[in-house]
Amino acid sequence: MSNKxxxxxxxxxxxxxxxxxxxxxxxxxxxxxxxxxFRQCALAVLNCGNExxxxxxxxxxxxxxxxxxxxxxxxxxLEVINAPHNAFVDGKMIKGIQEHLYAVLRxxxxxxxxxxHNTQLxxxxxxxxxxxxxxxxRNAGVLIPRRYPNIVVCxxxxxxxxxxxxxxxxxxxxxxxxxxxxxTGCGPGAMKGPMKGATIAHAxxxxxxxxxxxxxxxxxxxxxxxxxxxxxxxILPDIxxxxxxxxxxxxxxxxxxxxxxxxxxxxxLLGILLNPENDSLPFPVIFAGAxxxxxxxxxxxxxxxxxxGKAAQRRYRIIIDDPELVALExxxxxxDVTYHRKGSSDAYYYNWxxxxxxxxxxxxxxxxxxxxxxxxxxxxxxxxxxxNLRRAFSGIVSGxxxxxxxQLVERxxxxxxxxxxxxxGSFGSLLESFVKQQRMKLPGxxxxxxxxxxx
Numbered sequence: 001m002s003n004k005x006x007x008x009x010x011x012x013x014x015x016x017x018x019x020x021x022x023x024x025x026x027x028x029x030x031x032x033x034x035x036x037x038f039r040q041c042a043l044a045v046l047n048c049g050n051e052x053x054x055x056x057x058x059x060x061x062x063x064x065x066x067x068x069x070x071x072x073x074x075x076x077x078l079e080v081i082n083a084p085h086n087a088f089v090d091g092k093m094i095k096g097i098q099e100h101l102y103a104v105l106r107x108x109x110x111x112x113x114x115x116x117h118n119t120q121l122x123x124x125x126x127x128x129x130x131x132x133x134x135x136x137x138r139n140a141g142v143l144i145p146r147r148y149p150n151i152v153v154c155x156x157x158x159x160x161x162x163x164x165x166x167x168x169x170x171x172x173x174x175x176x177x178x179x180x181x182x183x184t185g186c187g188p189g190a191m192k193g194p195m196k197g198a199t200i201a202h203a204x205x206x207x208x209x210x211x212x213x214x215x216x217x218x219x220x221x222x223x224x225x226x227x228x229x230x231x232x233x234x235i236l237p238d239i240x241x242x243x244x245x246x247x248x249x250x251x252x253x254x255x256x257x258x259x260x261x262x263x264x265x266x267x268x269l270l271g272i273l274l275n276p277e278n279d280s281l282p283f284p285v286i287f288a289g290a291x292x293x294x295x296x297x298x299x300x301x302x303x304x305x306x307x308x309g310k311a312a313q314r315r316y317r318i319i320i321d322d323p324e325l326v327a328l329e330x331x332x333x334x335x336d337v338t339y340h341r342k343g344s345s346d347a348y349y350y351n352w353x354x355x356x357x358x359x360x361x362x363x364x365x366x367x368x369x370x371x372x373x374x375x376x377x378x379x380x381x382x383x384x385x386x387x388n389l390r391r392a393f394s395g396i397v398s399g400x401x402x403x404x405x406x407q408l409v410e411r412x413x414x415x416x417x418x419x420x421x422x423x424x425g426s427f428g429s430l431l432e433s434f435v436k437q438q439r440m441k442l443p444g445x446x447x448x449x450x451x452x453x454x455x
Contacts, residue, residue, distance in 0.1 A: 041222075047084045152254060168256050177205060187224030193256075239264075255287045282337050288319050297320070364394055371415040
């Protein structure tokens with residue numbers, strides 16, 4: 001039996017009409033065209049359940065994959081050629097994957113056609129970036145008015161042990177029993193576990209409108225394909241807009257164990273919350289893990305204290321081996337968010353009042369030059385240090401799993417990281433612990449470091 005299938009797929013979930021201009025946009029196969037991006041994201045969605053997190057391996061295996069937009073009198077269809085067979089059952093595409101495929105089409109067309117050419121939105125301006133993200137989420141239908149806050153963002157690694165995965169399910173189950181919805185980075189591991197637990201809890205509570213929101217971006221989606229539980233998928237243009245979408249859309253955050261990507265998310269969040277303008281905004285943050293993760297979060301807490309200080313440590317709570325307490329504390333924290341939003345007339349569905357500094361919004365392009373140039377020292381405001389540490393982890397993630405970053409490291413060697421001896425030393429020790437715990441790549445994959453600490 002062939003492991004590749006060719007089929008024509010009708011719209012499912014969203015976007016069944018496109019203009020002639022949009023058709024031409026997707027047919028442009030030049031390097032600057034949108035087609036390559038569309039093809040890459042579509043392949044990732046169709047490759048759901050793949051065991052690899054190496055984008056080059058996936059792209060090589062499906063080098064003959066193609067996707068074409070077919071215009072018909074009654075609307076559009078997508079033709080997939082040599083697509084992964086695991087996206088189909090008895091020759092028909094799985095409904096959830098079909099929805100995800102059209103979400104890719106919707107978001108890439110919207111981001112590259114409607115908004116990128118909007119003369120009223122300047123994507124070098126912070127307020128316009130926030131409005132850009134709002135438009136993306138609204139167009140995707142994930143902003144629901146007149147609904148009380150209940151979205152819990154769950155962060156954590158794609159490469160975690162079975163015990164850690166089971167713990168994330170237990171937390172998701174406890175959250176779901178209390179009527180809370182789940183938003184994650186949409187991939188496997190700690191991004192899938194909370195959703196799986198919540199689906200069972202929602203079924204027990206006869207909640208038929210449970211939401212399992214996945215936010216991703218083109219650079220990461222090939223290594224972390226959307227898991228099948230996601231019923232609302234959004235592809236943001238880059239990692240910075242993806243991270244801001246999490247904090248604008250979510251009402252509280254639970255962080256599970258992970259690697260460099262999770263550390264990037266933590267530093268992004270703490271850097272924003274350390275802004276004095278955000279002092280009065282309630283935003284519950286919980287680091288949660290099983291008993292075996294106590295040392296892991298001890299290392300994270302020590303690193304945060306050493307780099308960002310006690311003010312940053314006060315912005316989160318660590319809860320070990322108690323899924324129910326995680327859910328109770330999150331429920332209480334979201335109630336505080338609800339009271340504050342109501343009192344300040346801020347929207348329940350979008351956190352407009354949160355101040356996000358420009359250094360956390362403008363895309364960082366990891367190269368050997370930009371990684372070497374990062375200011376990792378104490379002679380700067382604390383939020384600037386947080387932003388630069390976030391960029392350092394972002395570069396390592398790029399070198400680990402993103403196509404462009406992986407190719408850069410293969411061609412020119414590992415990214416070099418230097419700075420204050422204490423900060424860089426602690427940074428290196430944390431990364432070494434991630435490597436030893438197999439948090440950089442999926443278990444069984446050989447990890448070749450994408451970074452080198454320079455004295």
